[in-house]
Amino acid sequence: MTTSIPPDAVGRRILCNGDYGTVLYVGSVPPTTGIWLGVEWDNHQRGKHNGSHEGIQYFKCRHPTGGSFVRPNKANFGVDFLSAVREKYGLNENEQDAENGTEISIVIGRKTVENIGFDSIKQKQKQALACAVSWPALEELYIESNDISHLERPVDVLHNLKWLDLSNNCLTDGNQLHLIADLPRLERLILSNNGISSINFPDVGFGYKTAMFPSLTHLILKGNRISEWSVINELDKLPKLQSLDCRNNPLMDTDKNKETVKQLLIAKIGQLKFLNKSQIFPVERKGAELDYRKKYGLECLKAGGNQDPSKNNPSEEFIAAHPRFQLLCEKYGFPEDGELKKEQPFSLKNQLLKLTFTCPDKPEQKPIEKKLPDSMTVQKVKGLLYRLLKIPGSELKLSYESSKMKGKEFELDNDLKPLQFYSVENGDCILVRW
Template structure:
């Protein structure tokens, strides 16, 4: 049974000032007089304890130290608001009815901006057609459920055309109340419930009014994978799910479930800003048969083990920014375990921070044969060719039994074996040296000239990075010229290839620094 909006019963949601919380206890507290309410704050920093005081347990909290006691008579308490009344206030707010017509005005939503509007009667009539709104937002308004008679009123208004509803930062206490709010929004396909706290589901739950949802946002709700499996019967058409900032440490594996592939239409899953610290905690991801985009940024995920088995074969885009991945060997593992990746984000990991940015991009492109987007930037065909050839020049040999060797073999077959390679390429593979130019590099005096072998397709920025390691001048301050004479024009355009700059067999390049 759904509690009335004015209720201060257990599990009711309220505002205290501007802070949301859930009532977990009502009664006396040892050593005090009068009645108290024990509350669990949405923001744990507002709490003082875990529901225990002086050795007596009064209630439990889902997050550590997020509980405290308040008086039921506190003037700061704000009760839940009805959905439809709040909707009207936000979208049909007008000035007083007795304002003369020529001076009538409308207040735009929550902005408080008052705009003069001639023929306001027509404007008001149009705004009153709430059911015509395609997107509705009553986030952060204290909505807690349906007011008395509001369900019938929404029904009498006719068919609603709303496709998106934002109920973030609300006072809704349960999924049952969510269902009551959306029951007349038959076209609804996107529901945002971020920063809410619902009573946890205990059994598989069927809420038919959610059946058409394709997108569901449950960030900052503390809802985990186990509860999502209980909700699955209600959302058979879900294709996009957000569970970020939910303090998740693992994805639940149901030992008795007969469903081998839950959420069969789920394409996009967001699990950012959680507390995953092991790849084994993510094993259920392998059962998502349609998953194409997975976001795991801002967790604590370590190096990828060769035995990793959490990526479904359908995966195309993976976001791993700001984890604790320490080495390039993890990328070799990923390249063999997620062969269909076309998009990848890895910034903020240890191996990235220890590598020049351009070489990070080069290393990723070379390892992943299908990659089309790296860190949000598209990969060009010439960039792929240069990256693969340069990768071979940096790795003339690759142990046969080391993960990543399969990719090395593919690149050798495609571009030829490095001349100093001890590994045996296939008999018909060309030799990489056949494509290299012999060039003389002239560092600033008193350093001596340096012979190098370079690809004619090498971009200028890649040459600068190579020279940075060779002669010790930072790429950012390096200036390159095709002539020694004073007044020679500096080469510009980091993406320009050496052949475009006129570099040929036996050519010379002069290096200067700022």
């Protein structure tokens, strides 16, 4: 624990008696004396109030009982990245042999690695990284749960690092990631439970790929404080990102329909192949991107967009909010008038679809009209048809024809997906074959 308060304490992560929190206020709390830290706890059960005391609001919490005040000497603000490396891997900065430049050996597991002298390393932070110099072939580094709050740029070391675990630390400032963004071979970065709320790559604008994290394919951001879609837009700048895990972030609760949030994430990051440990199949990506066009087509028109490519010039604000919209329109075409979606309030009535079931290969079978929830899976639809037509579901093949795109047929080829996944809408026709 520390009695000193860092000058940038507000926004920093702390650890107090085993609980993690974020400092949102530093100052006095009358009628008491002395300085207090106003903290919002990750576990709201650790808190007592919403940031107010005796009618005065000192800070605001997302949960009504997620905050409390603690004395500075009870808070652990953590250590910097390089100090954690030194502590984790046993580098003793006062070791006489190291200071004299004498070669020593370090044993990791059952392997002994050669250790070069430290005489050329003078700065304290560089001494901490000297252990990395000793391991030129190091590929995996685990420094989770070390209360790291600041990173240092690793210079001339860790060139072969492929896996870095910084989970359960205090890296609330996403800009800290810029300091490790030049690691040339880093493929997997684990940043779970750090309190991160923003990430940005300012070296390029939207539609371009950043030079940062050139080899990063897997990014784990579970349990952070990400609530803005702008963060997801930034992640699309990563040139090789294929897998993202962003569960347990406020962003995942921005829509009552979890499938909608998933579709937006897929549509916003073009090269993603895995999301929250689930594979993204080509048909799923196509459905998400088509629906994204429909969802934001009206907004684009209001912002200066146009179905005529020669007149299509949406505002900078729209492009910043939806960087991939123009690219998707180039890929699929601008949505037609009949495809444009108007936002509906969430209710069961608005989620019921009036559908017509026809059997194109059995003209003697009369069409059947049914109202079904858009969350109903293809498998359950087949179960319903079994009861209506007495045809085993395993023999049924379903597709649908949009009421707005006559003559175009879309296959419903995944029994576990809901109707909304395929963008089935009110008035569409389900084609049944067996």
